[in-house]
Amino acid sequence: MEPLIITVFYISCFIIFWAMIGYPISLKLIGKFYKTRQLIKDYSHQPTVTIMVVAHNEEKVILEKLNNLLQLDYPQEKMEILVSSDNSTDRTNEVVRQFIEEHKNKKIRLFEVKERKGKTNAQNEAQKTVTTEYLVMTDANSLMDKKAVKELLAAFTSIEIAYVTGKLSIVNQDASDVSSSEGRYWQSDLAIRELEGRIQTITAGNGAIYACRTNDYYDFDPIQCHDSAMPLFFALQGKRAICNHDAIAYEKAGENIEDEFGRKVRMNRVILKHIFPNIRIFNFFKFNWFSYFYFGHRTCRYLLWISHLSVFIANACIVQQSWFYTMAFIGQLAFYVLAIIQVIAKTKIKAFVLFFYYCVTVAAQWVGIYKIFLGKTTPFWEKAQSTR
Known part of the structure; x- marks a missing residue:
């Protein structure tokens, strides 16, 4: 029995270490061999494009969002704005209709x-x-840089680039x-994605700003989100x-732990499916670096809760x-105690804040798992007021 327990201990340690430290370091080392591989852009590539905004009860931000989209630096005759209102019950639809009436010379629907x-279904329809x-x-609560659409489309320089x-x-x-x-977490993740994309392909995107060919669009199950489903699907x-x-979008992060925790729980609503989404993905001979990327960046992170x-x-x-x-056990206890102290004392000590935030992330995975087993996962999202 003891050998089994020791094996579980070391496997769990490896998963935690690899997800948070080992994989990012290894990727930086691998990236050194691909320094000459840079993102190619073609600014003459200006196809027709629809900018879709999914909104559910976004009356607070939808007007600012629409005005923001009209300021984009892209040929207006090639651009259409489409608001997909996911059964909004506030003034969202009314605001959009009035905006359309006031801008009849623009292509807005x-x-x-x-x-x-949910969001994915609203996109599908x-x-x-x-x-x-x-x-x-x-997203309705994110504002796009003037050159964002031009930058996104300039990156579609070959048929193999789908997203x-x-x-x-x-x-x-x-x-x-x-x-x-x-x-801070997001900055480190952006650096990882930049390396993954330069070497081969990223493992996840961002719902605030992304693009694909209309012909490549796929109707995903509404419980899924494009952030994680699309890159995997195309890979x-x-x-x-x-x-x-x-290509930049500006957005507020949750300013209180309740908002951020809720967002993370929602992100983990299909966590079990994403640990090993398709056994083919680990065929390194066929998918090359993507197999390595997915294991380090996704599988190991999705296993933090159980690890x-x-x-x-x-x-x-x-x-x-x-x-x-003995020291390893004391270290674990100290880690959790410091996180609890942060909850109670709300200190400004960066290490305490970091430990607490990390524990919240793992706890959100556990809640996601709990909801999956109880059949309580839904495709709906409840907006965080602190991000509006």
């Missing part, structure tokens, strides 16, 4: 989803009305400890999903076997 089934060559997706995501810039990073922690087809961080529990229990069982196991 409102698509009303009759039954609320609205996409069937699109006639342009490309689709750009963006391009931009850079989400958090504008309220210094507003609270929560938004600051999310901002399995032998195509590439990349990032162009010169932290198993390493703690295993360590407790063998704590007296050697000084190493």
